[in-house]
Amino acid sequence: MQLSISEGEYKSRIEKVRKVLQRRNLDALYLTNATSIFYLTGYSFISTERPAALIIPLDGKITFIGPELERDHAPIKTRLIEDVKTYLDYPGEKHPIERFAEFLTEMGLAKKRIGIDNKAGASAMWGYKGPPITRRLPEAKFVDMADLVPKMRLIKSPAEIALIKESAKWANLAVSLLQEYTTEGAWDVEVALAASLDTSSIMKKTLGEGFEPLRNIFPVSAGFRGQIGEMSAIPHAIGTRRKIKSGDVIIAEAGVEIGGYSCELERTMIVGKPSAKQKRYFEAMVKAQEAAIQKIKDGVECSEVDKASINAFKKAGLIHLAKHHTGHGLGLEGHEPPWLDIGNKEKLRAGMVVSCEPGIYEVGFAGFRHSDTVLVTKDGCELITYYPRDIEQLTIT
Amino acid sequence: MQLSISEGEYKSRIEKVRKVLQRRNLDALYLTNATSIFYLTGYSFISTERPAALIIPLDGKITFIGPELERDHAPIKTRLIEDVKTYLDYPGEKHPIERFAEFLTEMGLAKKRIGIDNKAGASAMWGYKGPPITRRLPEAKFVDMADLVPKMRLIKSPAEIALIKESAKWANLAVSLLQEYTTEGAWDVEVALAASLDTSSIMKKTLGEGFEPLRNIFPVSAGFRGQIGEMSAIPHAIGTRRKIKSGDVIIAEAGVEIGGYSCELERTMIVGKPSAKQKRYFEAMVKAQEAAIQKIKDGVECSEVDKASINAFKKAGLIHLAKHHTGHGLGLEGHEPPWLDIGNKEKLRAGMVVSCEPGIYEVGFAGFRHSDTVLVTKDGCELITYYPRDIEQLTIT
Numbered sequence: 001m002q003l004s005i006s007e008g009e010y011k012s013r014i015e016k017v018r019k020v021l022q023r024r025n026l027d028a029l030y031l032t033n034a035t036s037i038f039y040l041t042g043y044s045f046i047s048t049e050r051p052a053a054l055i056i057p058l059d060g061k062i063t064f065i066g067p068e069l070e071r072d073h074a075p076i077k078t079r080l081i082e083d084v085k086t087y088l089d090y091p092g093e094k095h096p097i098e099r100f101a102e103f104l105t106e107m108g109l110a111k112k113r114i115g116i117d118n119k120a121g122a123s124a125m126w127g128y129k130g131p132p133i134t135r136r137l138p139e140a141k142f143v144d145m146a147d148l149v150p151k152m153r154l155i156k157s158p159a160e161i162a163l164i165k166e167s168a169k170w171a172n173l174a175v176s177l178l179q180e181y182t183t184e185g186a187w188d189v190e191v192a193l194a195a196s197l198d199t200s201s202i203m204k205k206t207l208g209e210g211f212e213p214l215r216n217i218f219p220v221s222a223g224f225r226g227q228i229g230e231m232s233a234i235p236h237a238i239g240t241r242r243k244i245k246s247g248d249v250i251i252a253e254a255g256v257e258i259g260g261y262s263c264e265l266e267r268t269m270i271v272g273k274p275s276a277k278q279k280r281y282f283e284a285m286v287k288a289q290e291a292a293i294q295k296i297k298d299g300v301e302c303s304e305v306d307k308a309s310i311n312a313f314k315k316a317g318l319i320h321l322a323k324h325h326t327g328h329g330l331g332l333e334g335h336e337p338p339w340l341d342i343g344n345k346e347k348l349r350a351g352m353v354v355s356c357e358p359g360i361y362e363v364g365f366a367g368f369r370h371s372d373t374v375l376v377t378k379d380g381c382e383l384i385t386y387y388p389r390d391i392e393q394l395t396i397t
Numbered sequence: 398m399q400l401s402i403s404e405g406e407y408k409s410r411i412e413k414v415r416k417v418l419q420r421r422n423l424d425a426l427y428l429t430n431a432t433s434i435f436y437l438t439g440y441s442f443i444s445t446e447r448p449a450a451l452i453i454p455l456d457g458k459i460t461f462i463g464p465e466l467e468r469d470h471a472p473i474k475t476r477l478i479e480d481v482k483t484y485l486d487y488p489g490e491k492h493p494i495e496r497f498a499e500f501l502t503e504m505g506l507a508k509k510r511i512g513i514d515n516k517a518g519a520s521a522m523w524g525y526k527g528p529p530i531t532r533r534l535p536e537a538k539f540v541d542m543a544d545l546v547p548k549m550r551l552i553k554s555p556a557e558i559a560l561i562k563e564s565a566k567w568a569n570l571a572v573s574l575l576q577e578y579t580t581e582g583a584w585d586v587e588v589a590l591a592a593s594l595d596t597s598s599i600m601k602k603t604l605g606e607g608f609e610p611l612r613n614i615f616p617v618s619a620g621f622r623g624q625i626g627e628m629s630a631i632p633h634a635i636g637t638r639r640k641i642k643s644g645d646v647i648i649a650e651a652g653v654e655i656g657g658y659s660c661e662l663e664r665t666m667i668v669g670k671p672s673a674k675q676k677r678y679f680e681a682m683v684k685a686q687e688a689a690i691q692k693i694k695d696g697v698e699c700s701e702v703d704k705a706s707i708n709a710f711k712k713a714g715l716i717h718l719a720k721h722h723t724g725h726g727l728g729l730e731g732h733e734p735p736w737l738d739i740g741n742k743e744k745l746r747a748g749m750v751v752s753c754e755p756g757i758y759e760v761g762f763a764g765f766r767h768s769d770t771v772l773v774t775k776d777g778c779e780l781i782t783y784y785p786r787d788i789e790q791l792t793i794t
Contacts, residue, residue, distance in 0.1 A: 046633045049725075049732055069632040069720040072760045076631070089722040093740040127547055127726075127734045150524055187601055189615060193594035200586050212636040217622050218586060225614050234473070235466040236443045239609040323466045325486040328446075329524075335446055337524045343490040363469045 001166060003211060004259030005042060005159055010080055013040050013152065014056060020148060021058045027112035028057040029145060030104075030133070032123050035332050036149035037064075038260055043078040044215040045070050050089065051096045051122030051130070054081070057107060065103050067096075077214075090128065097121055101136035110137055115145030154338065155351035156331060161375060161384075163261040164331060164353055168373060168385045171265040174199040174222035174254035175387050179269060182252075182396050186244050192223025199256070213257040220256050227251035232268075232367035235323055235359060246272035249366035264330050264355045265385040266371035269394045281360055282391050284316035285368040288358040289389075292326050292340070296356065296374055296381040302344040309358035310342065321360035329354050330373065352376040353384070398563060400608060401656030402439060402556055407477050410437050410549065411453060417512075417545060418455045424509035425454040426542060427501075427530070429520050432729050433546035434461075435657055440475040441612040442467050447486065448493045448519030448527070451478070454504060462500050464493075474611075487525070494518055498533035507534055512542030551735065552748035553728060558772060558781075560658040561728060561750055565770060565782045568662040571596040571619035571651035572784050576666060579649075579793050583641050589620025596653070610654040612729075617653050624648035629665075629764040632720055632756060643669035646763035652731075661727050661752045662782040663768035666791045678757055679788050681713035682765040685755040686786075689723045689737070693753065693771055693778040699741040706755035707739065718757035726751050727770065749773040750781070 017029055017040065030053055031037055037054045038044045045052060045066070052066030061082035064074045068086040075081065085106075087099040100121060104110060119142060121133025134142045156164070177195035199220045204211055213219040226237035229248040244250065253266040268285065270278055288309040295308040306326045313319040327340035331353055338346050340354055348354075354376065359369030373384040388394065414426055414437065427450055428434055434451045435441045440461070442449060449463030458479035461471045465483040472478070482503075484496040497518060501507060516539060518530025531539045553561070574592035596617045601608055610616040623634035626645040641647065650663040665682065667675055685706040692705040703723045710716040724737035728750055735743050737751055745751075751773065756766030770781040785791065 044635060046635065048633075067721070069758075071720070072758075073631045073633065088720075089736075089738055091736055091738055091740050095740075126730050126732045187598075189597050189601070190594060193590060193597060193615065197587060197590035197594060200590060201584075204584055204586070209640070210638055212623075212638045215635065217620060217635060218590065223614060226609075234470045236445075236470065238441060238443065238612065238614060241607055241609045243606070323468070323485075324464070333523050335523045339486075339488055341486055341488055343488045343492075361466075361469075 002159065002162070003207060004214065007079060009157065009159055010040065010042050014062065014080065016152060017056055017148065018058055021115060024115065024143065025113060026058065026115045026143060028055055028109050028114050029148070030055055030114050030116040030121070031149065032118045032121065033149070034123070036117060038215060039149055039153060039332060041078045041080045042214070043074050043081060044260065045073060047123060047125055049126040049128040051100065051128065053100065053121065055104065055107065057109065060107060063107065065100055095130055097130045097133055097136055100133055104137060109140065111139040113141045113143060115148065116142045117146045117149070150337065153332065153336065154329065155349055156353050160261060160331060161353065163259045164263050164373065165384055167256045167258045167261060168263040168265065170199060170203055170220065170256040171254040171263050171385065172387050173202065174220055174256065175252050175265055175267055178222055178252040178254070179396060182244060182250065182269070182271065184244060184246050184271065188224040188226070188228050188240060188244060195222045196220045214260045216257045220254065222254040224250055224252055227367060230364055230366065233361040233363050233365060235361060235367060235369065244271060249278060249368065251367060251369060253371070261331050263373040263385055264371050265373065265387060266357060266369060267387055267394055268368045268370055269396055270391065271396045273397070274391055274395060278366065279391060281318065281366070281368045284313060284318050285358065285360055285370065286389055287316065288312035289356055289370055292356050292358055293374060293381065293383070296348060296354070296376055298348060298350040298376055298378050300348050302338050302340050302346050302348060303342050305340045306342045313358070313360060318360050321362050322358070323361050324359065326358045327355040348376045350376055350378045399556065399559065400604060401611065404476060406554065406556055407437060407439050411459065411477065413549060414453055414545065415455055421512065421540070422510060423455065423512045423540060425452055425506050425511050426545070427452055427511050427513040427518070428546065429515045429518065430546070431520070433514060435612060436546055436550060436729060438475045438477045439611070440471050440478060441657065442470060444520055444522055446523040446525040448497065448525070450497065450518065452501070452504065454506065457504060460504065462497055492527055494527045494530055494533055497530055501534060506537065508536040510538045510540060512545065513539045514543045514546070547734065550729065550733065551726065552746055553750050557658060557728060558750065560656045561660050561770065562781055564653045564655045564658060565660040565662065567596060567600055567617065567653040568651040568660050568782065569784050570599065571617055571653060572649050572662055572664055575619055575649040575651070576793060579641060579647065579666070579668065581641060581643050581668065585621040585623070585625050585637060585641060592619045593617045611657045613654045617651065619651040621647055621649055624764065627761055627763065630758040630760050630762060632758060632764060632766065641668060646675060646765065648764060648766060650768070658728050660770040660782055661768050662770065662784060663754060663766060664784055664791055665765045665767055666793055667788065668793045670794070671788060671792060675763065676788060678715065678763070678765045681710060681715050682755065682757055682767065683786055684713065685709035686753055686767055689753050689755055690771060690778065690780070693745060693751070693773055695745060695747040695773055695775050697745050699735050699737050699743050699745060700739050702737045703739045710755070710757060715757050718759050719755070720758050721756065723755045724752040745773045747773055747775045
């Protein structure tokens with residue numbers, strides 16, 4: 001099992017970028033988005049207030065420009081970055097953007113046509129301030145290319161799909177441990193950390209010494225994110241004060257990073273014997289998810305998938321409890337296009353990977369949502385995650 | 398022990414904002430920054446591609462505008478948000494920014510003067526696309542107020558300082574567990590998760606059922622972030638493949654969220670008997686940190702603190718191994734102003750809280766950095782973190 005994208009595939013991604021540069025008559029691409037930089041090189045860094053960018057000239061060395069503390073990091077992680085140019089720190093005696101302008105000038109780009117994903121020239125985080133790079137290189141012509149890499153990411157390659165499938169195996173283990181460790185009186189944070197720890201240990205033993213997450217400090221992110229009992233009615237809850245008790249609906253979820261990629265797996269579980277109302281809501285949610293999955297296929301409009309789950313909830317008389325659309329693309333980011341949303345006219349294409357997760361939420365009662373990772377195929381779709389979905393197997397007694 | 402900022406203090410922050418609005422002749426403030434929104438209301442949400450903002454009118458209801466899935470979340474977390482207006486989802490049949498323009502119109506702000514922290518009107522994450530709000534409300538006058546809340550955050554109140562001190566107690570426990578659990582042959586990820594789990598459990602037992610993190614899923618973030626052996630020479634390493642072995646320099650760190658706030662605590666440790674070279678680098682780092690701490694005082698220029706550690710490294714003949722400045726402000730974000738940087742002429746003020754963490758890094762060998770959280774006072778400073786700093790107590794045998 002290959003646990004990361006091969007150097008050859010990274011190279012072919014860069015070749016694609018250079019073909020676009022040529023076609024658009026651009027001399028270089030200037031990328032500030034850390035996910036885009038990882039997608040093209042396999043190099044990941046911690047984004048902070050310190051500006052950083054990747055410069056891909058049409059001809060010439062692929063160059064990372066960033067803080068001195070990243071100088072020795074990039075060459076350890078990739079051979080595709082051929083040069084590293086750094087400033088000591090931010091804000092510095094000279095502002096980093098001034099140094100970036102100098103670096104681009106050294107690279108012969110000061111009067112060239114440069115595609116850029118963000119005209120500031122830096123991702124603005126944590127109190128960063130600075131003039132846009134466009135103002136510091138007035139003779140260069142900057143062209144908005146924010147869409148280039150995100151568009152390349154839409155259709156997953158066989159290698160990317162293999163990594164997401166490997167991720168799904170381990171997410172499956174993590175969710176099974178969450179279910180196993182959940183008991184009345186437990187604090188969900190403890191259950192979550194214990195399941196994350198044990199899944200990580202088993203992964204290291206199984207995948208071997210060479211296994212490491214590339215973009216996250218921890219490979220496994222398993223837990224409930226506060227979705228316990230009445231707080232399960234808040235889809236983006238963060239925490240819950242109280243401990244788990246009998247009668248709670250809980251939503252367990254896991255993501256696992258393999259070579260930068262992750263699946264998404266979420267399961268609604270019931271602690272103790274489900275009530276009639278819990279059963280009714282649970283079954284409506286499962287049916288809505290099935291209806292949406294049935295729709296997923298190459299060539300189908302994204303809105304159609306959302307419509308399928310909306311109709312299922314309408315049929316169950318529970319549409320007033322829906323609070324979000326059916327799903328989103330995934331792979332490198334928590335959410336990414338395409339959006340399975342009633343307003344999205346884009347068509348699904350074979351090789352896209354999406355979450356399918358219609359949910360219903362009643363304040364003061366509970367929330368119900370399974371999320372599965374689904375690969376779009378020519379003939380329909382393939383479920384990448386495979387944890388049981390039925391209420392019998394998701395009842396904790 | 399109060400574990401969060403009181404409603405009264407949030408109210409007084411909003412009052413300060415309204416005074417500025419009045420002085421600047423503005424009718425409302427439009428905030429997209431999630432940290433700013435938390436700072437003013439105590440409400441935290443997960444930032445995604447879905448636009449969200451807080452509107453503080455000079456007169457009128459404080460209103461959260463965002464996705465439907467946050468509708469019931471805000472009222473649970475704060476009483477200061479008086480109204481919530483939502484769109485179903487992104488991208489939606491009507492783009493959320495169009496809805497935001499309608500919401501502002503309903504609030505009577507369509508032709509008013511609005512301070513804003515981001516003229517897009519939305520934080521652009523994860524593939525979000527949309528027109529700027531400024532274009533959708535052409536008759537409104539938008540005024541850049543990006544600095545307003547970050548400036549308010551610079552000087553910490555007694556309540557904020559108390560939360561950071563409480564955080565330091567628990568970070569101290571977490572780092573002591575990291576040290577205790579570190580053994581030859583251990584994988585740093587397992588040590589990190591075990592220390593995070595045990596610290597979390599002890600916190601819940603001690604602080605009581607009511608304890609919960611407000612902004613993070615897990616209250617404790619303890620570990621090494623890949624800074625093991627030769628990878629400790631990469632200040633922002635993410636992971637290390639191999640397990641811990643005798644002779645390794647490792648850098649342990651912990652942050653713990655209390656009421657949204659965290660300290661920063663990092664310690665360089667040596668596994669096994671330190672070599673002469675390890676001792677020399679370690680002692681030089683400790684001296685540089687002491688020199689910087691000596692300088693910290695109300696009225697001192699930030700650059701002076703950086704200069705002190707630079708001079709200490711120069712004296713030790715190791716300045717060529719420095720890769721970053723001396724420190725940064727902290728509290729609500731990983732890094733925040735003021736920057737303890739040679740290029741920063743701003744003056745420290747009593748009540749500011751900064752990290753003090755000069756470091757040296759030799760590729761192929763190791764990195765050496767302690768980080769402490771320091772409160773600036775009228776007469777000097779107070780160390781908020783207090784884990785031992787000397788090599789004897791940081792040697793793991």
